[in-house]
Amino acid sequence: MKKQTRIPVAVLGATGMVGQRFIELLQGHPWFELVGLGASDRHGGRTYAEVSRWRLPGNEMPASAASLPVVPCRPEALGDVKIVFSALPAEVAGDIEADFARAGMAVFSNAKNYRMAADVPLLIPEVNADHAAAIVQQRRLRNWSGCIITNANCSATPLVMALKPLQDTFGVRKVMVTTLQAISGAGYPGLSAYDMLDNAIPYISGEEEKVESETLKMLGNWDEG
Structure with missing residues (x-):
């Protein structure tokens, strides 16, 4: 049986607590391969192990992430990535996530910026998977080939x-x-x-x-x- 090729993905805001949780969840994932880490420009050029202190309890920094270079949160810096998981704070998430959607990437956002936009799915697959149909309208209205999908407030x-x-x-x-x-x-x-x-x-x-x-x-x- 031919081994399935995993989808290359990146994490934005990779040095924060939410970014670290994304990294942890992506380790050994059957569908996704973590190939890129984005953070503020001041970290550019160094490896994740050099710029990030791992704060999640109970485990160590995954070796596969530790050796990855940290790059600015710009589409051209992350190369051939199909999906980005955004852990960016709301203060900067809006414009950056839109840039990635314009570049043709699917953005799964943890920020609040687009949650209530009519053409952006606020998605829990077990509850409202049919709302993913909004992506078609989103691409048409915003004239981009990627998309933004958001998660909801923790409550x-x-x-x-x-x-x-x-x-x-x-x-x-x-x-x-x-x-x-x-x-x-x-x-x-x-x-x-x-x-x-x-x-x-x-x-x-x-x-x-x-x-x-x-x-x-x-x-x-x-x-x-």
Whole structure:
């Protein structure tokens, strides 16, 4: 049997916590081969082992990533890559991810920038795989050959996984939700651990709105119009 060729992929924002998680998940993947790592320009020309301190508990930096050069987050710097997994912060993700889509690459984004765009799928395959049809409209409207696909807020994701079978079976009219979340979604710098010791932050602006709007989008029907 002929061995299947894996798809060459890259990780943007590779030195951060989310980028490291992407790298970990891609190790030994049957479909994807990690061939590129993108980060800020100041890291250019050095290997991943030289510029990144591995912070994920329980394992060491994968050897296959350690030897890869770190390049700027520009399409031409990453060569013949078909898919990029973006762990870029929202402050810079928008323009950079669009550049990769224009260059013909599929961008799977962890950032919030495009989540609520009408032509960008906010995708959980088990819930709304049919929303991937939005890619056709996205390419037409934005005049690019690649695409951007986003994931949801960390609270909305498990919520819609639970609501989807209920909606399909009974319908859902109203949901009341309380979320208990991690200290920060901002990676290693995040909030000071000293501020969180024996403490709780009862409200962070924007979180409630994201849960509501993203849940409605994912549980809604895709309308090409």
